[in-house]
Amino acid sequence: MRILATITKPTEGKVTWDDTDIAQSPDELRAVLGYLPQDFGIYPNLNVVEFLEYLAALKGLDGRTGRKRIQELLHIVNLFEARKRPLGNYSGGMKQRVGIAQALLNDPQLLIVDEPTAGLDPAERVRFRNLLSDLAGERIVILSTHIVSDAEATATEIAIINRGYLLEHARPERLLQAVDGKVWQWVISSTELTAAKQQYLISSTARRGDGVHIRVVGETPPGSDAQAVTPTLEDAYLHFISSANGSMGPIGAMGRENGQ
């Protein structure tokens, strides 16, 4: 994401924007780029309007356009009421919304958002997903997330990356087709759960009155009474990642480096 956002230079390979190598001429892309880093800070003594005015100036917006844009964005990210408070007093979710607002300041043609919904409450998350979907009609939006429901709600194309390598790049429908007939719903007793976790790739568990309902991703049914169910993107994600790791083993073996 940092390479795409012109923060880091690639050690090998090339990224082009309108046939221009962004490592050679980064300003071509920066002029139309909106970037929300995964980890970013703010200036604690400024309020949100002053902070956005500062970044609007850096992005080349004139004063009048910038002020108008900031007012609009403050309503969109729901910070208008808090616009005069110093940013140092903002909660984590509010800071995240400031980050979203700054990424949208210059009406970017390429919007890169790295884990944008981290720290947002459910209402804000839904709101931001809708915003991204709306924006994606007119521009390219690249979203990185570990929250599969975010990708389900917004993505028209999904790239699955495992330890820095691209595993799959396809439309969500194709990813789901790839795992069709490989997801099973199985009811077991709670005493069997530990053994099942070690043996199968389980995407979810739910304790019910008749036992533990587990969702297993695998080529064959885990038991004779297991039912084939409609796959979700989460199932597809686990399928591709575990296939890449050489087994359909338990989730715990995948580690934290996996990304979607």
Add this chain to the structure above:
Amino acid sequence: MKTLRTLYHLTRADFSERVRRYSFLIVLAMMVCAGYLFVPPEGAGYLVLHLGLKRGVYNSPWIGLMFGLIAAMHLPLFGFYLVKNAVERDRQTGVGQIIATTPTGKFVYVVGKWLSNLAVLLLILSVMTAMAVVMQLIRAEDAVVNLWALVAPIWLMGLPVLAIASAMALLFESISFLRGGLGNVVYFFVWLVTIITLLSGAFDEVTHLAQPTNDLLGFTRPMADIQQQVLAVEPDADMGSGLIVPLRGREASTFVWDGIGWTAGIILGRVMWSGLALAIALASAIPFDRFDPARSRLRLERKGLFSRLQKLIGAIRRGDFLRRRPAKAGGLQVTPAAHLTPLAATSKRGRFFGVLAAELKLMLKGHSLIWYAGAIGLVIACLLSSLDDVQQYLLPAVWLWPVLIWSQIGIRERRYNTGQMVFSVPHPVSHQLPAMWLAGVIFTVIAGCGAWVRLALTGEFTGLLAWFVGALFTPALALALGVWVGNSRAFETLYPLLWYIGVINQVPAFDYAGATAEGLAMGMPVVYLGITAGLVALAVIGRWRQLQI
């Protein structure tokens, strides 16, 4: 036992974290270079320790004393800035909040940090000691290394003072208003006043003879012994002594000094000073906030008194107090789907003056009313005072008052972690970096307008031009240090030193602001203009390096 174990791990973790940084290796490398320069060869043009332009033969006691003096006088200044981040690091990384939830008490925590500070400085002292041995062998004026005579003065003089500097660093980190740049500047003056007071109190004004006492630096006993030895051979010898003096063509002679016996009484006296260090370290637990974010938030709110007052007046006007309070931002609300109005195309070439105005605004935000009052007071005082008073008393204040604002130039992106946002905008090197420097220059010109208007009205045009060179140079120095070092401490340490030598003591070579007639005659403004260009170029290279493009 459990407390000791906690203390050990607190110290070890903090010490390991610091010494594994690349920057610490640079500090050690600098100490090796400095150690080489501390023992100049014949014909080097300067003496490090002398008595009426006589120096001791480079034997173990003399080299030990030289290194001991440097360790006791200068290392506490630079060492303080090096270690004054033990608590800050825990605050920034969030580790502090984890520690705050453990049973570790405030006193154990501060003692652990003090020991860690001290361990870092003692590692530097160890490198200095090793260099002292090496230098005696390199200079080879006395081939016999007497280890005790060489090590004793370095450690007995250096250790207690470094223990106090370590404790002071902790105390300054614990007191909220001394935690930042103000504390860095305040410490510089604490150090300066302490050294001046100790030196002036140690020697008789007429005879220049040292009075042997258990002084803080531990230098009066060996100095008195040296003076006695020299007087025994040459009764009318000059007793004036100094540390690091240029010879400027004068002849230096040598004598043999065999050192003093570092008796149990002397050692006990030095240990007593270390007790003071422990007391300061323990006292720092009292103001320490134990990473309570509510306390720092309270300060931020107090700082924003003016904006809160405005908000209150606005609310009264709107009659908000008569109505229900509006829903808080961030609460669950049903809101329509958001849409973004398309913008007219933004300038691809960027708007330099917009960036400049934004940088200037950012520079002026978030300072206390006292700072603004002081700045305005200086402008008025300069306009109303005579030229002599301006040059003698007010100009030095004008060149020091904004130090904490200059020190923020070039470091904000790293300090507040906004680099990824700021560096992904167009022209971060060709627009934002020069805008940051120019904003600093404009700010300096505004803050110092009383002084330069006074110079202009009196027709002091050479001084006026030199003043403007200072206004270009100072933000450039801050920018270059900020971009390369990444924190404000480097500028907050070096600049007051430069100010003290150049503006207060009026040493022409360091006169960056046209404060001396000699400096002007030597063409120092032209030299500093060249240095300014070099510093800006250095900052540009540094920013390119940060961008990795």
